[in-house]
Amino acid sequence: MTPLPPPRTVVEFLGVASAYLAAREFVSPRLDAELLLGHAVGLARLELYLQHDRPLEPAEIDTFRDLLRRRGQGEPVAYLLGSWGFRSLVLKTDRRALVPRPESEVLVELALARLPVGGALLDLGTGSGAIALAVCRERPDADVTAVDLDLDALALAGENAASLGLAPRLLRSDLYDGLPAAERFDVIVANLPYVADEDSKLDPAVRDHEPHLALFGGADGLDLVRRALAGAPERLRPGGSILLELGEGQAPRVATIAGDVGADDVAIAADLAGIDRYVMARWSA
Numbered sequence: 001m002t003p004l005p006p007p008r009t010v011v012e013f014l015g016v017a018s019a020y021l022a023a024r025e026f027v028s029p030r031l032d033a034e035l036l037l038g039h040a041v042g043l044a045r046l047e048l049y050l051q052h053d054r055p056l057e058p059a060e061i062d063t064f065r066d067l068l069r070r071r072g073q074g075e076p077v078a079y080l081l082g083s084w085g086f087r088s089l090v091l092k093t094d095r096r097a098l099v100p101r102p103e104s105e106v107l108v109e110l111a112l113a114r115l116p117v118g119g120a121l122l123d124l125g126t127g128s129g130a131i132a133l134a135v136c137r138e139r140p141d142a143d144v145t146a147v148d149l150d151l152d153a154l155a156l157a158g159e160n161a162a163s164l165g166l167a168p169r170l171l172r173s174d175l176y177d178g179l180p181a182a183e184r185f186d187v188i189v190a191n192l193p194y195v196a197d198e199d200s201k202l203d204p205a206v207r208d209h210e211p212h213l214a215l216f217g218g219a220d221g222l223d224l225v226r227r228a229l230a231g232a233p234e235r236l237r238p239g240g241s242i243l244l245e246l247g248e249g250q251a252p253r254v255a256t257i258a259g260d261v262g263a264d265d266v267a268i269a270a271d272l273a274g275i276d277r278y279v280m281a282r283w284s285a
Contacts, residue, residue: 011052013037013061017068024072032077033068039081040064074205086130088137091160096152097127098214103271104191107245108134110269110278111189114241117141119186122235124175124228125149127214129157129168131189136166145185147173150213175224176231184237191245192224193217221247225254230261233283244279251276 007013014033021029034045040063041048041056056064067080078084078093078100085091086100087108093099108131115121115135123132123146132146146168148154158170171178195202195215206215217223225244232242246254251268258266263281271277 008055009052010037010041010043010048010054010056013056013064014048017064020068020072026071032071035077036067036071036080037064040067075209076205079209087134089130089133089160089164091128091130091133092156092163093128094156095209095211096150096156098210100128100130103277104131104245105134106269106271107131107189107191107243107278108138110243110280111135111187112139114243114280115139115142115187119143120184120237121145121187121189122179122185123147123168124188124190125192125214125224126157126170127153127191129160129170131191132157132168133160133164133166135189136161136168137164144168145171145179145183147171147175147178149174150211153211153214175227176235179235183235184240185235186237186240188228188232188235188240188242190225190228190242192228194221194225194245194247194250196221222250222254222257226257229254229258229263229281232281233262236283239282241280241282244281246277246279248275248277251279254279255281 007016014037017033018030021032026032034048038045038048041060070080076099083090084093084100087105091100118141120143121135126132126146126148129146132144135142136144146157151172154170154172173179193215194217197216197219255266255268258281262283264284265282267280268276269278
């Protein structure tokens with residue numbers, strides 16, 4: 001049997017790469033291959049198909065093979081590309097913070113709906129700055145503060161803010177502890193670590209490549225969520241809300257925790273896949 005010739009053109013490399021990733025059971029092998037090949041050769045996804053018969057240069061082949069090897073080992077595409085889209089933003093992405101996810105885009109939408117004109121928003125555990133920067137872009141009237149305990153994550157958020165020309169206040173803080181004592185907010189929004197320390201279902205690629213400080217939240221994953229809820233009444237203005245993004249199956253329990261610390265207006269909202277993922281809580285007094 002005559003061996004197949006090695007790939008040479010854009011479409012040939014796409015086919016080989018898609019098959020390689022599909023064999024490793026990645027969720028979107030074709031999309032991953034398109035993004036990585038486009039990055040290696042400097043073409044947008046549509047341009048790959050407009051130039052499907054374009055041969056790759058040796059240096060481009062080497063770059064693409066390295067990206068494909070790293071993706072095959074589970075490294076997130078966003079880290080390999082160095083940037084990722086979030087709502088209307090393109091953010092720098094690397095190992096200093098979690099990859100911004102579509103679920104957090106819905107969290108922004110929920111927060112904007114509760115943020116009054118000229119209101120103050122606090123983003124707890126900002127990571128790359130995605131949530132805070134999206135609010136800054138979409139609500140320039142708002143006063144946005146973003147905090148994180150991790151200095152590396154804060155540095156990344158600062159780099160993203162500078163590149164986008166946005167200016168949230170960035171502070172190092174362990175939840176509320178680093179904030180001025182008298183400061184209050186209309187909305188507190190938080191995508192805090194919520195994975196249980198011994199969660200056997202966590203995607204190994206996430207466990208191996210994304211920062212553990214931003215992933216793991218104690219024995220049941222909710223240590224920081226409890227602290228955020230317990231401290232929220234003293235940090236919210238009258239009528240203010242805290243909004244939390246959570247893992248699948250956690251929302252009912254967190255709603256109960258919110259009630260246990262005095263919240264009398266608690267709601268659960270679903271993400272775009274219909275999974276109950278967000279808890280929103282208010283205190284009447």
